[in-house]
Amino acid sequence: MTTVARRALLMAGAGGAAGAAVTLAGCTSDGHRGGPRKPSAAERAAAAEAALRARSASTSRDLLLRYDAVIEGHPALAARLAPLRASVAAQVKALGEGGTAPAAGPTASASPSTPPSAAPSPSRSLTPVRVPADPAAALRDLATAVRATADTHTAALLTAPPEYARLLASVAASGAAHAYLLTEGGRG
Structure with a gap:
């Protein structure tokens, strides 16, 4: 026409x-x-990045649930875990920014002195996290979950756009430090 x-x-x-x-x-x-x-290449790239952001934020949100479960099961560990939990909460927010926003969940505004139970927490998953009765075993399990989350973020680097890849690398490195603090860092 x-x-x-x-x-x-x-x-x-x-x-x-x-x-x-x-x-x-x-x-x-x-x-x-x-x-x-048909969507343009830019639209396809934006959709892929949004999906990656959603998956990455969800992976870290699941780790945050593990921190909450360990703290709930072992209140004596709360002071030790609070700074690590706050870091993961900030990562959830950062990983979801610029793409699909993470579901209502914790924010980095909770201070390390605030008990985790007083900070906003994500809605509980349908499958409760099992926490060993022994505090040392609970920390080892949490460290294993932290390593698995870091590995997932590292694997996502292959498909991430450069700026988001830098964030994922930083979050994965933070996870390695957390795993150390949960296991070796507590000895001595």
């Missing part, structure tokens, strides 16, 4: 406006009719 024909339809008055809208709805800027428009 030419520009002149479109103008003529639009100028046809109130009665012709509805017909013009129906006629113009079938027009596309590239001349193709019917069928859905």
Whole structure:
């Protein structure tokens, strides 16, 4: 449809406006009719990054649930775990920014002196996290979960855009430090 024909339809008055809208709805800027428009490379890249951000934030959110479960099961560990938990909460937020926002969950605003139970926590998953009765075993299990989360973030580097890859690398390195603090760092 030419520009002149479109103008003529639009100028046809109130009665012709509805017909013009129906006629113009079938027009596309590239001349193709019917069928859905294929997303551009930029749109596909943005969708892939949003999905990666959602997965990464979810992975860290699951780790945050583990921290909460250990603290709930072993309140004596709360002071030791509070700074690590606060770090993971900040990571959840950072990993979700710029893409799909993480579900309502903890924020980095909780101070290390605030007991984790007083800080906002994510909704509990359907499957409760099992925490060993022995505090040392609970810390080892938590360290294993931290390492697995760091490994997941490291694997995601392969498909992440450069800026997000830097964030994932930083979060994975932080996880390695947390795992050390949960195991070796507590000895002595």
